[in-house]
Amino acid sequence: MRVLVTGGAGYIGSHTLIELMAQGHAVCVLDNYKNATPAVLQRVRALSNGTMTDYAGDVRDGAMLDKVMTTFKPDAVVHFAGLKAVGESAEKPLDYYDVNVGGTLAVLQAMDRAGCRRIIFSSSATVYGEPVYLPYDEDHPTRPTSVYGQTKLAAEHILTGWTKANPDAAAVILRYFNPVGAHHSARIGEDPRDTPNNLMPFIAQVAIGKRDALTIFGDDYDTPDGTGLRDYIHVVDLARAHVAALDYAARTNGAGIFNIGTGQSYSVRDMVSAFSRACGRDIAVKVASRRAGDIAAMQADASRARHAMGWTATHTLEDMTASTWAWQSANPNGYQTETDTSKITP
Ligand SMILES: NC(=O)c1ccc[n+]([C@@H]2O[C@H](COP(=O)([O-])OP(=O)(O)OC[C@H]3O[C@@H](n4cnc5c(N)ncnc54)[C@H](O)[C@@H]3O)[C@@H](O)[C@H]2O)c1
Secondary structure (H helix, E strand, C coil): CEEEEECCCCHHHHHHHHHHHHCCCEEEEEECCCCCCCHHHHHHHHHCCCCEEEEECCCCCHHHHHHHHHHHCCCEEEECCCCCCHHHHHHCHHHHHHHHHHHHHHHHHHHHHHCCCEEEEEEEHHHCCCCCCCCECCCCCCCCCCHHHHHHHHHHHHHHHHHHHCCCCEEEEEEECEEECCCCCCCCCCCCCCCCCCHHHHHHHHHCCCCCCEEEECCCCCCCCCCCEECEEEHHHHHHHHHHHHHHHHHCCEEEEEEECCCCCEEHHHHHHHHHHHHCCCCCEEEECCCCCCCCECCECCHHHHHHHCCCCCCCHHHHHHHHHHHHHHCCCCCCCCCCCCCCCC
């Protein structure tokens, strides 16, 4: 298939490009580099023999989308482009609605103009909100507690409405749990620009000496060790879920919603211990009070994805920590080429 990948230079997008090309798909990236650098695509090209073109542009720019659609003529779109920081979404709600909802609308409108009828969408487990039961299945009530989660849910509704209005269309909505890890080559990985919002890159920066200690927000939750439980999924497993979703979208119509997680959860302290084993260093931690809006535990029931798409996660916790450490230690400054590993002021 010919696949347009919006946000393809980002963390999940870059890993997905490699998996798509490995399966013989031709890919085209549209990214505005708001949270990525073109150097990512150079590394992806070096890791793959596949066909890849790329455009620098914004998904809210209809004329740009039309240009890409008429030139590349995609059979399907994988739509990653978006803003993803839960905390920031409360401070900049209009930006989050503009990019995450407005961007999705613009992509669908351009697909309509071009007659493209298949889309895979990056949603999030944050659409569920406070668990009524665990593991979450896809029928769990959706009551997101953040603006970010609300924008993802709004985009899901738009996609569902689009498939109802277009019986020949397919939208596969993937609700990701907690993506971690890096490509086994250690050439691509997660490269947060500011203070990492996610646990694993933060731990990795403590391990490499860029930060003094990991702050654990709350160790008094009703969990076995008091710290929050999350369902971590290796980014390569997540990337492969998109390949499976494209195959599924090619043989179905309508909207399908799938949890993409492992079905297993680990605590913050579990992750710190596992990372410490992977890097052979102690990880300093300090404990602070809970953060507003944080949930004690999250875990996916990923059986629908297994049954319908034949996808299942295969990477272990050790794969997640070892690959993160390999990426971090080989690229102390991420995609920047300088070798300055001096401490960052928190
Ligand atoms: N990483 C996670 O924990 C997680 C969890 C659930 C869902 N998601 C979703 O998955 C998608 C990809 O996440 P990621 O972790 O790879 O994030 P990322 O920030 O690394 O990638 C997003 C990419 O989109 C690009 N982009 C942003 N706004 C754009 C715009 N207006 N036009 C064109 N490109 C734009 C960025 O430059 C970046 O390359 C996002 O939609 C995110 O909300 C991520």
